[in-house]
Amino acid sequence: TTHYLFIVVVAVNSTLLTINAGDYIFYTDWAWTSFVVFSISQSTMLAVGAIYYMLFTGVPGTATYYATIMTIYTWVAKGAWFALGYPMDFITVPVWIPSAMLMDLTYWATRRNKHAAIIIGGTLIGLSLPMFNMINLLLIRDPLEIAFKYPRPTLPPYMTPIEPQVGKFYNSPVALGSGAGAVLTVPIAALGAKLNT
Numbered sequence: 295t296t297h298y299l300f301i302v303v304v305a306v307n308s309t310l311l312t313i314n315a316g317d318y319i320f321y322t323d324w325a326w327t328s329f330v331v332f333s334i335s336q337s338t339m340l341a342v343g344a345i346y347y348m349l350f351t352g353v354p355g356t357a358t359y360y361a362t363i364m365t366i367y368t369w370v371a372k373g374a375w376f377a378l379g380y381p382m383d384f385i386t387v388p389v390w391i392p393s394a395m396l397m398d399l400t401y402w403a404t405r406r407n408k409h410a411a412i413i414i415g416g417t418l419i420g421l422s423l424p425m426f427n428m429i430n431l432l433l434i435r436d437p438l439e440i441a442f443k444y445p446r447p448t449l450p451p452y453m454t455p456i457e458p459q460v461g462k463f464y465n466s467p468v469a470l471g472s473g474a475g476a477v478l479t480v481p482i483a484a485l486g487a488k489l490n491t
Contacts, residue, residue, distance in 0.1 A: 308343035309364055312336065312390075329431075333424040336388060340423065341416040344394050348411065354402035357415075361394035380444050383435045389426040393419040 344357035365387060372385040397415035404410035 308339065308346060309360070309367070312339035312343055313364055313368060329424075329428070332388075333427070336390075336427075337393075337420040337423045340390055340393060341397070341412075341419045344397050344419075345408075345412055345416070348398070348401060349408050352406060354398045354406070357394040357397045357401070358391060361390035364390055381435070381440065384440060384444055386430065386434055389423070389430050392426055393423045396422055 340361065344360050347360045348354070348356040350356075368385075368387045372382070372387060375385050376382055396418040397411060400415035400418060401407070401411040404414070
């Protein structure tokens with residue numbers, strides 16, 4: 295019972311963490327300024343959550359299911375902001391599904407080899423997710439225009455846009471914490487895989 299409860303708690307929390315780890319790209323106003331941090335945190339958190347789900351069920355396709363749940367959840371949030379009067383481009387939905395499909399494909403192609411799924415599948419996620427999301431960002435309106443025209447009511451003072459600096463990284467505690475958290479999820483993923491054996 296404890297084992298099943300542990301998996302459920304990790305599954306739910308990893309979903310929330312993955313979504314919140316992308317807060318700086320999730321809201322368009324910070325889309326380009328912290329793309330590197332987002333790529334590291336999202337790649338790691340997607341791999342961690344997908345591996346937990348997939349190894350628990352042992353069924354290829356579970357990682358894609360996991361990414362689909364997060365995508366739906368984010369589109370609901372996007373709709374909520376739109377209902378409040380913000381433009382559709384105010385929130386950018388991260389592209390998780392194609393990267394998760396690569397992990398599923400790895401798990402299936404290696405005949406359910408969990409170590410291959412973690413190493414090869416995780417690497418494929420890390421390589422593909424930034425590419426898919428870069429394409430995704432090219433399709434939206436100018437992030438800085440939206441940042442100044444539609445400021446977030448809950449935006450912390452240290453993240454308030456001051457001047458246009460497209461492509462530069464902002465030294466905010468939140469961004470640094472996200473990067474540090476992403477690095478720490480790697481040993482956590484390894485520990486989780488170990489516990490799952």
